[in-house]
Structure formats: C-alpha cells, structure tokens
Amino acid sequence: MNAVSPTLPRCHGIIPARFASTRFPGKPLADILGKPMIWHVFQRARACPELCGVTLATDDERILETARKLGISATMTRDDHPSGTDRILETAERLGVAEDDVVVNIQGDEPALHPELLTLLLSPFTDPAIQVSTLARPLASQEAQSPDMVKVVIDSQGNALYFSRALIPHPREGEGDFLGHIGLYAFRMRTLRAFVALGPGKLEQIEKLEQLRLLEAGIPIRVLRTELCTHGVDRPEDIPRVCALLREYGS
Template structure:
C-alpha cells in the first residue's frame, strides 16, 4: 500500500490561537502530530501551511513542508494546492491528518488509506464510530453520517440523524434503541484526482447550510466510503481544555 500523508496546519484558530505551535512536552503540537504520522506506512509526509512561523518551528526536526497560499476557504482546498505542488499522480492516495491530532494512532492512518484503496469507485474515505451517549448525538458540534447498505455515505449532518420517527416522538431527547447512529470522525483519505477537482466544484446549498465541506463531494456526485471503528479514537485538540489533557498524557509518557 502506497500513500502520501499531508498535515494541514494554520495558525488562525478561533478557539485556540497559534494552535499548531502549542508546546506539548517540549515540542510544537504539529511536530508531535507529524511524529505519530511518521509511524504509519506513509511513503511521504508533509506539513502544508500558510505560515512561516510553522515552517520555522518544524525545520529543526527535519519535517518536509509545503508553503501554501493563505486564501484557501477550506482545508481541502489547501490539500488540492499541495497535490499540485508535489506533482502527485491522479491515482495516488492522500491521507489528511489535521495538525491538531498529536495522539492519532498510526494504525488508523493505515486503515483509512487501505479502505479507500479497496473501494476503487470512491473518491474519498472517512471514518465513523457509533454514538454511545445521547447528549453527543443531539450536539450539533458532533457531525453524524448515515450510510447505504454498502457502507457509502448518504448524508452528513449536524442534526440528529437518523430520526426514528415513532420511538423518538415519544422520547425526543433519547436515541432510539438499536438506532445505529454514527459519529463522523474527520480523518480523510482522498484520490489525488478528486483533490484536483475539488476547488472547481460548485458549493451547493447543503454544504452552505451545514458548514460541512464533505457535502460538496456528495452534492456533486462523488462517492465517500465510510470505515467504521468500534470506538472513538484519541481526541484531537480543539480547546484549551483539550490541550491540557493532551499535555498531561505526554507528561505521563515522558
């Protein structure tokens, strides 16, 4: 299995400014993430960033990097530029690992690349896991995905889907028994050919309303295969509280 891993890293985070540079056990977060990705089967690993500060932070560690434009509306658009900068062939697989995933399991990176490779008609592969808590299912910050019988995504939403009409009409704040609701985990594998097309695709009403860029692929007729895992992976870093937890984990390791 051959694939390239690209780690987008930008400083403009509203909840945690300068997030990729946050210190975790003596190293910037983006470096910790790259070290985890380096334990995967990826043939090449690059940090894609629009910030010279990020480049200056990773250079002492010898991590390859790409300086991308600062005007990309989404992370997928940044990946599209990276694919062109690298000159990747259309049939190559690219795994996107966000720079705020210092605990990501290398095996998960390998699995998502393999899953896309095994589904030649899909443009994208992504990950989902069952919801175990009612509050998470009803939380709009937790994205849901529903799939067809072959494991391909039908729709992603911030709303609680699927909606069990009868059971949840009686108990609207509880997941129905055996609902099988899936929590979308934002780790992706792409075909380079799709990434090249992505910036030119029409941004449809579903993407605009939900603010979920993966809906652009579905609205334009591309297929997304979903790799299901039994439990959620280690969390990324979105908030200062998340950062404190991850720092504690690394401190215990060290």
C-alpha cells in the same frame, strides 16, 4: 498460477496548519510535553506504514521555520485558501502526486492521533473504484444530541448517504443507532482536484460541512467504522487531556 494480491497506490499524508485561529491563535505551535503540536502530529502520522511520506502545509513563516528546525518536511502555501482542503491540493500538486495516488488530509490539531486510523482509512483503496474515504465511530444517544458532533448514515455498501449536525437517523421509537463522523479524509488525487473545482454546494453551505459537496456531486464516500476515538485540541484547556494521553501511549 497465483492470483495477484491487490495493492495500495502510493499514499501521501498532508497536514494543513494555520497560525490564525479564532479560539486558539498559534495552535500548531502550542507546547505539548516540550514539543510543538505539529511535531506530535507529524510523528504520529509518520508511524503509519502505508504512507510513503508526510508533509506539513502552512501559510505562516513561524510554523515553517519551526517545522524545518525539527526536521519536519514542510512547504509554504498561499495564504488565501478558503479551506484546508484547498491548501492540501496546492501541496499535492507541488509534490507531483499522480492522479491515481491517494492524498490523506491529516488534521493538524490531533497530536494524539492513532496511526491505526490512517491504516484503516487507506484500506479501501486497493479497489480502483474507491475515490474518497473517511471514518466514523459509534455514538451514545446523549453524545449524538449535540450539533457539534457530526453524524453520518451509510448504505449497505458502506458509503455515506448523508452527514448532518442534526440527529440522524431520527429515532421515532426507542434508542437510535448513531455514527459520529471522524474528520479524516483520503482522496484519489483526481477526486481531490475535482472537489476543489466544484466549489461549495448548497447543502454544504447550509450545514457548514465540506464533505456534503461530494455527495451533492454524486461522488461516493466510503465510510470505515472504528471503535477508536480522536482527541483534537480546540482550545488551550484541551492540552492537559492530550498530554495525559500521550504519556499513556508512552510518547
């Protein structure tokens, strides 16, 4: 008798998108090669074959209207969520996501997202014990010095030991071996619900890193290594770089 191959549960992509932004108001609607940013993110995410669907979650009528005109699946959420993760939970509940299904938090400012990153992110969920996954890439020593670049250290099983803006591990001698965190997450639905119910933890508030809430609560995070980079848009001046990448990709 042939062994049954492990299979992925149903995986749902959700893109949180807010109009308000201190550094770049209206960022989700910024024009990139003739289309708003949210269109590019949606198309790149939809190219991941492991996702059964992709939904935009917003609290702004302008974003919702634009999404619907472009044929993007979108839903309106409350406007008082403290984080994008809370917005994702509300959307997942509206979609009726099952407790063992997987919900992917896809950053709404990644118009040049590699769909392969989502495939990698979802790969551990053939194991029913995996509750959360995220990604990391190798960093050069100079890049690792910046507190804007979040570092992660992992154990022998590939689970996160800690995330920090500080230089970890700190090299006492010679060069260090650094991993930079990539802010994509996949959660089992029940773990996403538990995450939001926990509320901010002490370490999370000190480092301003939401993922530390899980580690403080003893919930392991599987970290997948990749050589691919992400190219987020933080400010208007980032758009020409992203446009060049999309032209290179043939988008």
